[in-house]
Amino acid sequence: MGRIRALSAHRHPHCKVVVVADSDPGRASELAREIGCAWVTDWQQIPAMRDVDALAVCTPHKFLTPVGVACLASGKHLFCEKPMGRSLAEGLQLAEAARTSAQHSAVPAAVVGFTLRHHPAVARARQLVHAGAIGQPFYIRASYGHGGRPGYDREWRTDPDLGGGGELLDQGVHLIDLSRWFLGDFPEVDGTLGAYFWRGECGLAGKAESFAAEPGLIAEDNAFLLLRTAMNQAATLHASWTQWKNCFAFEIFGAEGTLSVNGLGGSYGAETLVHTRRNRDGGVPEVFSESFEGTAEVWDREWSAFVAAALPGSSSASDLSQPASVHDGCEVLRITERIYDLVRQRHVARSALA
Numbered sequence: 001m002g003r004i005r006a007l008s009a010h011r012h013p014h015c016k017v018v019v020v021a022d023s024d025p026g027r028a029s030e031l032a033r034e035i036g037c038a039w040v041t042d043w044q045q046i047p048a049m050r051d052v053d054a055l056a057v058c059t060p061h062k063f064l065t066p067v068g069v070a071c072l073a074s075g076k077h078l079f080c081e082k083p084m085g086r087s088l089a090e091g092l093q094l095a096e097a098a099r100t101s102a103q104h105s106a107v108p109a110a111v112v113g114f115t116l117r118h119h120p121a122v123a124r125a126r127q128l129v130h131a132g133a134i135g136q137p138f139y140i141r142a143s144y145g146h147g148g149r150p151g152y153d154r155e156w157r158t159d160p161d162l163g164g165g166g167e168l169l170d171q172g173v174h175l176i177d178l179s180r181w182f183l184g185d186f187p188e189v190d191g192t193l194g195a196y197f198w199r200g201e202c203g204l205a206g207k208a209e210s211f212a213a214e215p216g217l218i219a220e221d222n223a224f225l226l227l228r229t230a231m232n233q234a235a236t237l238h239a240s241w242t243q244w245k246n247c248f249a250f251e252i253f254g255a256e257g258t259l260s261v262n263g264l265g266g267s268y269g270a271e272t273l274v275h276t277r278r279n280r281d282g283g284v285p286e287v288f289s290e291s292f293e294g295t296a297e298v299w300d301r302e303w304s305a306f307v308a309a310a311l312p313g314s315s316s317a318s319d320l321s322q323p324a325s326v327h328d329g330c331e332v333l334r335i336t337e338r339i340y341d342l343v344r345q346r347h348v349a350r351s352a353l354a
Contacts, residue, residue, distance in 0.1 A: 002058035008303035047074035065090040072097040077310040084329035086164025091333040109310035111323040114177040118302040120292040121273040134254030140235040145243025153198040158219040166219030172239035179235040188228035193220035
């Protein structure tokens with residue numbers, strides 16, 4: 001992700017990449033040569049650099065908050081990868097740093113990398129919802145997942161210290177952010193987590209006595225959520241690391257029809273938007289379909305939205321999606337923390353009954 005963000009910045013007409021940092025000097029120097037910039041292995045040198053105006057923080061979850069806080073404390077604009085931290089407490093630290101920085105200097109832009117907002121089919125669906133194309137929205141049904149790769153259970157995402165969780169904090173947060181973007185806040189939260197396959201080297205994959213995930217001990221590979229707004233609009237979400245054929249499907253249902261986004265390009269399949277308009281007399285509805293190409297440009301569109309937030313007037317923001325704010329990030333983490341708490345409470349209750 002660091003390379004992706006650096007290349008997007010390098011291509012942007014109002015940006016110049018000054019320096020890249022990586023604890024691996026080989027990776028840092030390779031990217032620096034590709035772009036033509038300086039490199040360091042100690043990120044802590046960068047916030048003090050006078051010729052740096054903005055930082056993109058692209059690290060495992062454990063380091064997002066401390067690096068982001070240092071960035072904001074130095075008055076720099078911040079692009080922080082999702083989920084912004086391992087917990088709500090870490091997210092709130094970042095939010096407080098943004099507030100404090102705004103009190104002492106020009107207000108820095110602080111956005112979170114919820115990239116799905118910037119996919120053209122998703123952005124178009126939101127425009128149609130706000131234009132009343134499906135009437136009053138009722139509920140959302142969504143799924144997002146992939147099948148991992150050999151050794152996936154030994155990578156940093158399943159390490160409780162580095163990742164802070166599993167699939168809920170990996171892809172589940174994207175679905176939560178999109179659902180909030182379309183429907184608003186969710187004061188009611190419920191759900192469950194499963195550890196079905198990627199359970200480390202303990203040999204339990206597919207033959208465990210229990211497939212329960214234990215937050216902090218066993219990273220979940222599936223997350224199932226039921227969220228409700230104050231109006232009782234619902235979102236049923238499923239994020240999975242056991243989706244053996246990569247999948248993205250996001251559907252929103254309303255009084256006058258539905259909108260369905262499928263695929264994200266690449267291994268997720270062609271990105272399409274299907275608009276179904278309810279037949280008020282019953283019977284077969286009208287169906288309109290749009291296909292979108294160039295999904296590789298999504299990263300550049302997201303970076304442009306960040307630049308527009310940091311430098312108003314620097315680019316045409318009319319065709320760009322609104323980037324996720326630190327507040328949005330905190331609200332997503334509030335929901336994930338509630339799910340982890342519920343799962344932990346159920347685990348304790350089961351243990352007490354055993």
